[in-house]
Amino acid sequence: MSFDIQCIRQDFPILQQQIRGKPLVFLDSGASAQKPRAVIDAMVRCMEERYANVHRGAYFLSEAATEAYEAARGAVARFINAADPREVIFTPNSTAAINLVAHSWGRGVLRPGQAVLISEMEHHANLVPWQMLRDEGRGIELRVARVTDAGELDLEDVAAKLADGKVGLVAITHMSNVLGTVTPAERLVRMAHDAGAKILFDGSQAAVHRRVDMQALGADFYAFTGHKLYGPTGIGVLWARLEHQERMPPFLGGGDMIAMVTIDRTEWAAPPAKFEAGTPPIIEAVGLHAAVDYVSAIGMPAVEAHERRLVDHAMRRLSDIESLGLLGRAQDRGGVFAFSLDNAHPHDLATLLDRAGIAVRAGRHCAEPLHTRFGMEGGTVRASFGLYTTEGEIDYLAEALSKAREFFA
Amino acid sequence: MFDDLRDLYQEVILDHGRKPRNFRRLEDADRSARGDNPMCGDRLELYLKLAPDGSIADAAFQGRGCAISTASASLMTETVKGKSAGQAHALAERFRELAMTGTCPDCGTDLAEEMERLQPLSGVHEFPSRVKCATLAWHTLNAALEGAKEASSE
Ligand SMILES: Cc1ncc(COP(=O)(O)O)c(C=O)c1O
Numbered sequence: 001m002s003f004d005i006q007c008i009r010q011d012f013p014i015l016q017q018q019i020r021g022k023p024l025v026f027l028d029s030g031a032s033a034q035k036p037r038a039v040i041d042a043m044v045r046c047m048e049e050r051y052a053n054v055h056r057g058a059y060f061l062s063e064a065a066t067e068a069y070e071a072a073r074g075a076v077a078r079f080i081n082a083a084d085p086r087e088v089i090f091t092p093n094s095t096a097a098i099n100l101v102a103h104s105w106g107r108g109v110l111r112p113g114q115a116v117l118i119s120e121m122e123h124h125a126n127l128v129p130w131q132m133l134r135d136e137g138r139g140i141e142l143r144v145a146r147v148t149d150a151g152e153l154d155l156e157d158v159a160a161k162l163a164d165g166k167v168g169l170v171a172i173t174h175m176s177n178v179l180g181t182v183t184p185a186e187r188l189v190r191m192a193h194d195a196g197a198k199i200l201f202d203g204s205q206a207a208v209h210r211r212v213d214m215q216a217l218g219a220d221f222y223a224f225t226g227h228k229l230y231g232p233t234g235i236g237v238l239w240a241r242l243e244h245q246e247r248m249p250p251f252l253g254g255g256d257m258i259a260m261v262t263i264d265r266t267e268w269a270a271p272p273a274k275f276e277a278g279t280p281p282i283i284e285a286v287g288l289h290a291a292v293d294y295v296s297a298i299g300m301p302a303v304e305a306h307e308r309r310l311v312d313h314a315m316r317r318l319s320d321i322e323s324l325g326l327l328g329r330a331q332d333r334g335g336v337f338a339f340s341l342d343n344a345h346p347h348d349l350a351t352l353l354d355r356a357g358i359a360v361r362a363g364r365h366c367a368e369p370l371h372t373r374f375g376m377e378g379g380t381v382r383a384s385f386g387l388y389t390t391e392g393e394i395d396y397l398a399e400a401l402s403k404a405r406e407f408f409a
Numbered sequence: 410m411f412d413d414l415r416d417l418y419q420e421v422i423l424d425h426g427r428k429p430r431n432f433r434r435l436e437d438a439d440r441s442a443r444g445d446n447p448m449c450g451d452r453l454e455l456y457l458k459l460a461p462d463g464s465i466a467d468a469a470f471q472g473r474g475c476a477i478s479t480a481s482a483s484l485m486t487e488t489v490k491g492k493s494a495g496q497a498h499a500l501a502e503r504f505r506e507l508a509m510t511g512t513c514p515d516c517g518t519d520l521a522e523e524m525e526r527l528q529p530l531s532g533v534h535e536f537p538s539r540v541k542c543a544t545l546a547w548h549t550l551n552a553a554l555e556g557a558k559e560a561s562s563e
Contacts, residue, residue, distance in 0.1 A: 343427075345475035347449050348418075351536060355414050363449050371450075378473050379450045403410045408423070408476070 003302040009388050011036040011294075022357030025393045030177055030205060030336050030384025031361055032227045035291075039231060042290035046283050054282055055256055055273075069282050072289035073272075076237055079292040080222070081213040089238040089245075089272040090280055094204040095125040097223035097238035098171070100275060101200055102129035104248040105221075106169070112139030114168035117161050117197070119183075120147040120373050121176045124366040126202040130171060143167065147373060151179035151328025158188070162195035170199040174206035174222075178367045178382065179328030180311075180336035182206060189218050198244070204228060208386075209307055209334040211300035214239055226284060230386075231291030235284035238275075245271035252277040295387070303387050307335045313391045314383070317398040324401065327374055335385030338365065341401065344408045346379045352407060353381075356400045417532040417539075418476065421484075426476030429483035431469040444472075444549030444560045446541055451478045455486075455549045464493045468550075475542050481530055482546035488523050494554050496520065500527075501547040507531050508543045 009015050014034050017024055026034060046068065052061035054069045070085075077085040091097040106116070106129075116130045134142040143161045146154040153172070161167065170192040175182045185201060192199040200221035203212060207224035214222060221244070226235040240248075250257055250268055254277035259267040268274045295303060314337055318324055323342035341349055350362035363379045364371045371377060383397060435441075435456035444453045453472030460466040468486040472479075485504075489497045500520055504527055507513045511534035516524040533543045545560075552560035 347451075347475040347539065347542060348426075348477070351417070351539060352411050352414060356410050368450075377450055377452075400410060407411050407414075407418070408427075 003298065003306055005306070005388070005390055008298070009390075011038065012388055013037060013040070015388060019357045019359075020355060025356075025358040025396055027383040027385065027389070027393065027397060028359045028361050029208075029386030029389070030228070030382065031365075032233070033208065033230045033386050034388070035232070035287075036230055036294050038294045039287045039290045043232060043283050043287040046286040050286075051283070053279055065282055068289075069280065069285050072285035075289045075292050079296060080207070080237075080239060081215050082239055083215055084242065086242060086270075086272055087214070087239050087245075089240060089275045090285060091223075091236040091238050091275075092234055092281065093227070093236035094202065094223045094225035095236075097225075097236050098126050098200070098202060099129045100238055100251050101169075101171070101221050101223070101240070102133050104251045104275070105198075105244060106130075106133045106140070107136075107138070108249040109244075109247055110138075110140055110168045113141075113166065115141035115143050115166050117143045117145060117158070117167045117170045117172075119145040119153055119158075119172050121151070121153070121179060121181065121367065121370050122171075122173055123177050123202060123204065124368070125204070126171055126173060127369070141166070145172075147179075147370070150330060151176070151181050152330045153181070153183050153188075155184070155187070155191075158191060162191060162197065165196055167192075167195060167197040170197050172199070172201060174201040174203045174212070175209060175334050175336075176328070176367075176370075177205050177336060177384075178338045178365050178370055178380070179330060180333035180338075181328055181330035182210070182332040182334055184332075185217055185219070193218075205334060205336065210304055220244055226288040226291065229288070229291055230294060232284045232287035235281040235288050240272075242271055245274070248275075250274050250277070254278045256280070298387065306387060307385060310335050310385050310389055310391065310394065314385075314394050317394055318401075321398060321401050322405070327376065327380055335389070336382065337384070338380040338382040340376060340378075340380050341405060341408075344404055346381045348408065349381050349401075349404055352404045353397070353400055356396075358397055358400055360397075417536065419529045419532070421529040422476060422480040425480035425483040429470075429479050431483065431486035432471060433469050434471055435467060435469045438469075440553045440556065442549050442553035442558055442560055444545045444552070446474075446478070446545050447561065448541070449475070451475065451542060451545055453478070453482055453546060453549060455482070455546065455553050457550075457553050462493075464491060465489050465497060466491075470546065474545070475539075477530070477533060477539055478542040478545050481543045482549075484527055484530070485546045485550060488526055489550065492523075497550060497554060500524070501551050504530075504547050505544055508533050508540050510534055 198220040203224040222239040257277040327338040346362035438456035440457040451474035458467035548560040
């Protein structure tokens with residue numbers, strides 16, 4: 001399938017509408033992406049034809065639903081080239097996936113005196129769980145690697161903070177949701193492993209913009225979220241090596257995560273069921289399956305190439321706007337641009353852009369420490385792209401930003 | 410492109426947003442409180458100087474925020490000067506109504522003139538996500554008058 005942007009846009013029903021009398025220009029895909037018809041239809045079909053609880057009933061519909069749920073696991077495993085579908089644990093979102101590592105692996109495997117190393121550019125989802133772990137009095141330290149003025153991960157600082165061998169886990173973003181910076185994942189894996197640490201990536205953004213390959217990457221944990229990947233809300237993924245899953249105590253207890261229960265004692269189910277207590281997101285799994293099939297049919301390399309064109313175009317167009325301050329100028333970056341305009345507060349700017357039919361996000365994008373790091377406590381406006389974003393939309397954004405400057409002049 | 414936004418961003422608001430009045434620290438303030446809108450990072454520090462009878466002799470603020478929240482704080486400090494605590498609370502209550510609904514049916518009586526000055530902010534009611542920007546200063550005023558140190562408009 002070739003990359004025909006107009007065809008692709010036709011696949012997304014929501015893009016066909018007008019907002020306040022203007023065509024919708026949706027530039028907030030980094031927060032959550034829109035859904036293609038294929039995902040919507042798959043979920044409706046599941047509910048209309050194939051729905052029942054999974055793993056429980058010995059009847060046709062339950063078996064069909066179980067099959068669909070496990071097929072989704074297989075599809076996700078292929079999408080990220082996991083060695084084994086059992087490495088894929090379904091969670092409600094990335095936040096839950098990271099919390100699962102923090103609770104289960106962090107409390108069960110990390111030892112007093114060990115440290116977790118994160119970076120200054122983490123989303124709160126990959127910061128707060130580690131602060132909570134640190135503050136539990138288990139003797140676990142939290143270290144924070146610096147970000148350079150260009151918005152890149154300071155690898156020397158990473159090396160320095162790994163040097164004493166006390167870091168048990170590196171938990172780092174694969175792509176910043178503010179700076180757009182893509183971190184050098186393979187290199188980070190080597191650095192972590194050489195220092196005796198395991199490594200978790202927050203792939204919430206990266207998995208949408210790049211082909212991620214678990215076997216090639218060689219990390220220990222990788223988290224991402226369905227709703228940014230053109231799938232539904234309510235489902236996320238923690239990819240975790242089986243050997244780690246074996247050592248991890250369960251996080252939530254309940255149905256579906258047990259092998260045998262007496263009133264006194266329980267034997268845990270085998271991974272990944274051990275980490276999927278309760279009725280899982282069945283319909284959402286079917287939706288996520290359709291989403292990964294959809295992007296795979298277009299092809300991640302084509303998605304990535306399209307995004308590179310958009311990034312280059314946006315760099316040019318945004319740089320033309322006088323007094324627009326762009327946060328981060330990393331060499332390797334994805335389609336996320338956070339910026340400020342000298343005379344307009346981000347919220348005023350977002351309200352103006354909304355009137356022009358442009359959806360952007362204003363604020364600190366769940367990355368407060370990063371905004372503080374760049375002296376932008378008041379926040380920024382963020383435009384983020386999806387595979388349906390066009391160069392024309394970026395031109396329209398640039399035009400609206402120039403007009404907004406005049407408005408507040 | 411933005412013509413229909415002139416209702417929200419009236420000249421008065423843009424003017425007070427750019428050049429807020431009473432934008433300073435009151436060194437001899439009797440009361441002060443901090444207002445935070447954690448959602449968007451807006452933050453202001455409000456200072457009140459009270460007269461012997463408890464009325465507001467002077468009001469000033471500092472902080473950072475969008476045009477709406479800055480203009481609202483600026484207009485508020487102008488409006489509450491000389492008012493009793495009771496009147497200030499009443500204004501806060503009416504302003505909230507104005508910001509949320511665009512009208513204030515009970516405003517026709519005593520504090521009519523003051524409410525008239527705040528009228529330019531009524532346009533925010535059409536922007537639900539921005540109402541808090543307009544009310545932050547007033548929440549902070551209530552907190553300061555009640556002797557609290559912090560207010561949040563989450
Ligand atoms: C980098 C990053 N990490 C984590 C998250 C959290 O994702 P979710 O809210 O789906 O858990 C997001 C999305 O907001 C993100 O951009």
